[in-house]
Amino acid sequence: MDNNTILCKGNDVIALAAIRCGCDGYFGYPITPQSEIMEKLMEEKPWETTGMVVLQAESEVASINMLYGGAACGKKVMTSSSSPGVSLMCEGFSYLAGAELPCLIVNVVRGGPGLGTIQPAQSDYFQAVKGGGHGDYHFIVLAPASVQEMNDFVDMGFDLAFKYRNPVMILADGIVGQMMEKVTLSPPKPRWTDEEIIALSGSWATTGKPSGRRENIITSLAMDAAVAEKFNEKLQRKFNEIRRREVRLEKIKCDDAEYLLIAYGAMSRICEETVDNARAQGIRLGLLRPITLFPFPSEQIAAMTPQLKGILSVELSAGQMVEDVRLAVGDKTPVTHFGRLGGIVPAPDEVLAALKRTYLQNENE
Amino acid sequence: MKEEIIIAGFGGQGVLSMGKIIAYSGIMQGMEVTWMPSYGPEMRGGTANVTVVLSSRRISSPIVSRCDTAIILNQQSMDKFESSVRSGGLLLYDPNGITKPPARKDITICKIEAAEEAAKTGNAKTYNMIVLGAYLKKRPVVQLENVIKGLKKSIPERHHKLIPANEQAIHRGMEAVR
CATH class of the missing domain: 3.40.50.920 (Rossmann fold)
Structure with missing residues (x-):
């Protein structure tokens, strides 16, 4: 058994995978059954190694808007929560989708409605797949069934998010979050340098305006109905391309x-x-x-x-x-x-x- | 080969960590493993249980309704899990605190006086390792050398000096099981 193969909880492996895929920032607020994600990040102290930021925000509303800010700069940012906390983030989801910002959101689903129960459930399917927030948008939604997939889908989620400039959600549940299985961790990748971010996302991200190009504006506001319709049609073309190419x-x-x-x-x-x-x-x-x-x-x-x-x-x-x-x-x-x-x-x-x-x-x- | 184990007792008895050591031992022996805890508003003194599956093949469900082995360490768990053992399976229990001993005739029932044995060693924390030894004696699904490797993986390095004491407790459990 090599050193990268370990017995690990689904939640813990999300944290390890985030560090190893070069994530720039995690912003979250604790809630069962996924609190181990932030606990593991705090234990690993990635700010001392890769420079990744790990921040416990004052609320889920703050966390999701920190994602908006980080993603607008072209950074790889993520959050995680469980059902009631995810409901609090839904306004932010719509804004992220409207501003076409890549990011990763993990929902380790528990039973609802309301505060519900901390036991595993899959009753957030509609919220994840059909919207949650307002407007005609979709997340790309990945459903891991094993601890190995909890590891693999973090890196894959970021790849898809940046490929389509769209938020990606890992829709897990209390079982895959809490169980331990054998998992082979991904080889570590360094975080993107500023130059790499400019090369990859400089056409849209707020990476600092050089002379000779117009400023990049991150917004979901389109007051002119004709402009708003054109933008929505573009979004729908993107979702149709995702439907054609990304079914797994x-x-x-x-x-x-x-x-x-x-x-x-x-x-x-x-x-x-x-x-x-x-x-x-x-x-x-x-x-x-x-x-x-x-x-x-x-x-x-x-x-x-x-x-x-x-x-x-x-x-x-x-x-x-x-x-x-x-x-x-x-x-x-x-x-x-x-x-x-x-x-x-x-x-x-x-x-x-x-x-x-x-x-x-x-x-x- | 497939072994589905439920371990159940009080929080603080080392139920979850015993499950983790069995699971790690399985990995060391090249097996597939799952470890699924009960999780709830649980605390020291409340009930805790874990389901561990060891298999030579890919494991489908980490949740089982019937098990090959139940390791039962308090009466509440006896009430809940005695009926879960498959016919022909093993029920291993610590009689300390058990008011209604298991009565089934279609399974193998074994006793380990683990609380008493742990008291004799003067280290109550070896309790779960004594139970583990008893289990391994009755169901040698993993070899002892792989259990020791599993222990090394499950215990943080700063506590590795405690491994010999744990190994002794496993042997004590192997000898004391009835």
Whole structure:
């Protein structure tokens, strides 16, 4: 085992990955179940090594606006929170998207609504994927299902954020945040130098105006409706390009599947075991795991419908992602939702029982 | 090979760290591992539990409803997890504080007087290592040399001088388990 392979908590690895990918600044406010992210950063003291800033802001509202300032300068900046804290940031999300600022936001989701529970949930899907803030915008939303992906998606998230000048969200949950697994850390990358930032983002970022070019202005304000419409059309072209190019998913035992589970994040891990248990009973079950929730793998799901007798969308929510599954599938295949609420996590056999109840009762009779 | 373990007891007994040492030992032996704690508004004296899965293959669910081994260190945990052990599995418990001993006939039930043994050593903090020794004796899923390597990885370097005491506690547990 090499020294970069360790046993690590999902939350802790977010902190380590941030330092190792050359992140310039983390701004956050503690909340369970993700407080370890900032605790780990404080323990690692990256300001003494890479020069990365780690700052506990006075609130989530302050944190997200610190991201706005850092991102406007072309820096790699991030925050993390959990559901109630993320709700507080939503105004900032809209401004970041409107100003086309690259940044990384981690939501380690807990049960809601309101203060809710600190136990794991996936009930922030709508907020993450459909908006949260106001206006026609999307985040790129990545859903890690393992501690390794918590590591990998930090660097990938920053890459996507800068490629599209758009905020990226890692939508995790209390399970992947709190569990420990074996993880291989990414090789460390240095932070960008001022020259590198100017080369990469100097066309838009506020990196200091040299003579001979106009000033770069970071704003989401467009008072003239005609200008605002043109800008919105440009944003939509960007989102369409993201839809075409950035869909990521994993298919498990789908080749001969007659029934399909669709689940993301920690829930997909539980469903993977459901697939094995079902196959042991002769049920041809597969699992499709969206890795990107925006863009959603609609085409890939639709392409599977000819072979399927039924789809069960499994979420730790009352049924949010299932709406996107229905949009993808139309009336070609029956789609049903199964979920547990308020922080309760179903066991693999509970998912199998739900599948049987929904689709296999008549066959058994 | 796959071993699903639930360890449950009071906060402060070293339940979570015992799980971490087992998980690290598994990694040292080249296995895949997951470690999933109960997390809640928990504190010293409250209940704490952790699920550890060791497997030679990729692990799907880190959460289990049935386990191969339950290590139970208080009555509340006995009430909650006795029924979770798979038929043919192992239930290892410390009788200290247990008012209703396990009654199942379809599993192997073992006792480790870990509180008493720890008191004899004069170091109550070795409690969880005595329990770990008892577990390893009954289920040698990881080799002792890998457990020692796992200990080195789980314990901060400034505490490495305590490793021999922990190793002795593991041996004590191996001898004391019934």
